[in-house]
Amino acid sequence: xxxxxxxxxxxxxxxxxxxxxxxxxxxxxxxxxxxxxxxxxxxxxxxxxxxxxxxxxxxxxxxxxxxxxxxxxxxxxxxxxxxxxxxxxxxxxxxxxxxxxxxxxxxxxxxxxxxxxxxxxxxxxxxxxxxxxxxxxxxxxxxxxxxxxxxxxxxxxxxxxxxxxxxxxxxxxxxxxxxxxxxxxxxxxxxxxxxxxxxxxxxxxxxxxxxxxxxxxxxxxxxxxxxxxxxxxxxxxxxxxxxxxxxxxxxxx
Amino acid sequence: xxxxxxxxxxxxxxxxxxxxxxxxxxxxxxxxxxxxxxxxxxxxxxxxxxxxxxxxxxxxxxxxxxxxxxxxxxxxxxxxxxxxxxxxxxxxxxxxxxxxxxxxxxxxxx
Numbered sequence: 001x002x003x004x005x006x007x008x009x010x011x012x013x014x015x016x017x018x019x020x021x022x023x024x025x026x027x028x029x030x031x032x033x034x035x036x037x038x039x040x041x042x043x044x045x046x047x048x049x050x051x052x053x054x055x056x057x058x059x060x061x062x063x064x065x066x067x068x069x070x071x072x073x074x075x076x077x078x079x080x081x082x083x084x085x086x087x088x089x090x091x092x093x094x095x096x097x098x099x100x101x102x103x104x105x106x107x108x109x110x111x112x113x114x115x116x117x118x119x120x121x122x123x124x125x126x127x128x129x130x131x132x133x134x135x136x137x138x139x140x141x142x143x144x145x146x147x148x149x150x151x152x153x154x155x156x157x158x159x160x161x162x163x164x165x166x167x168x169x170x171x172x173x174x175x176x177x178x179x180x181x182x183x184x185x186x187x188x189x190x191x192x193x194x195x196x197x198x199x200x201x202x203x204x205x206x207x208x209x210x211x212x213x214x215x216x217x218x219x220x221x222x223x224x225x226x227x228x229x230x231x232x233x234x235x236x237x238x239x240x241x242x243x244x245x246x247x248x249x250x251x252x253x
Numbered sequence: 254x255x256x257x258x259x260x261x262x263x264x265x266x267x268x269x270x271x272x273x274x275x276x277x278x279x280x281x282x283x284x285x286x287x288x289x290x291x292x293x294x295x296x297x298x299x300x301x302x303x304x305x306x307x308x309x310x311x312x313x314x315x316x317x318x319x320x321x322x323x324x325x326x327x328x329x330x331x332x333x334x335x336x337x338x339x340x341x342x343x344x345x346x347x348x349x350x351x352x353x354x355x356x357x358x359x360x361x362x363x
Contacts, residue, residue: 037338062255069263089258096262100269107273109290115276126271135294186353189321192305193345196328197338199298208295215296216303223304224313231300238296243289
């Protein structure tokens with residue numbers, strides 16, 4: 001959401017080299033604390049995925065395995081439903097590919113920051129790249145990009161989120177045994193609530209406002225018509241409209 | 254079978270996250286492209302929020318009986334007033350439970 005940083009991107013900030021191991025730990029801890037509102041807010045959603053997996057007959061092991069190695073809430077939820085209704089491997093993988101296609105945008109946007117790092121960092125941070133990670137690590141106020149501490153900061157944010165996601169899935173698996181109805185309590189509202197809380201304070205230009213409006217309308221239309229690529233179509237349409245509108249307004253000033 | 258499916262899913266999701274982080278991939282993003290990408294986060298957030306609020310089992314739900322709609326509006330107001338994420342999501346969820354309960358109750362009495 002750093003549309004204010006405009007076209008002429010500031011050169012990467014040098015310095016702030018952190019050599020002391022203790023400082024890495026501090027950075028990781030600070031990142032985990034900064035990520036806390038998002039981590040805590042995602043707990044009900046993780047609980048829901050866990051409970052839903054058990055309620056659908058996927059079993060505790062597979063439900064947890066999804067959170068451990070796939071680590072993508074929306075895809076997990078959709079695929080649990082598909083597995084429960086006995087759909088085949090190909091249709092499950094195609095659906096996953098469509099839902100997960102939005103991550104291409106994230107990796108493109110974070111390319112400058114992550115691609116120059118050594119491979120263990122790239123693979124690790126790539127694995128941890130979720131919606132929340134992306135949103136948190138690309139905030140407008142973010143001045144860490146380009147510093148040595150940046151990779152540790154992203155690691156702390158991503159890893160703490162990963163741990164919370166898996167613990168809440170486990171809680172959902174256990175709770176789902178006792179409360180079989182838990183998956184239908186409307187815990188999905190918490191995802192909307194978190195995203196509303198992140199989104200609305202960041203609507204600061206007309207372009208962003210219309211970007212949000214168009215993206216939402218298209219996503220609703222596509223979801224109502226069960227188009228799996230809807231998320232991607234909506235996001236790209238919103239981006240293009242917002243960008244075009246802000247550029248047009250700037251050129252007329 | 255299920256384990257194999259999950260492993261293949263994991264590979265697929267990882268590839269989509271990693272693709273553009275690979276330095277050997279010959280892509281250079283122009284400043285215009287980078288600016289365009291800065292709209293990805295708001296657009297994506299809106300695209301996730303919309304269907305949760307408006308699309309339920311019977312298609313688009315714009316009725317006043319939709320608790321997601323009322324609780325969503327409350328959440329928007331709360332974040333603009335408080336600017337605090339955790340407080341807002343907690344209160345927003347409480348609003349949701351309240352609306353859900355009240356609307357179920359009122360639809361039963363009607």
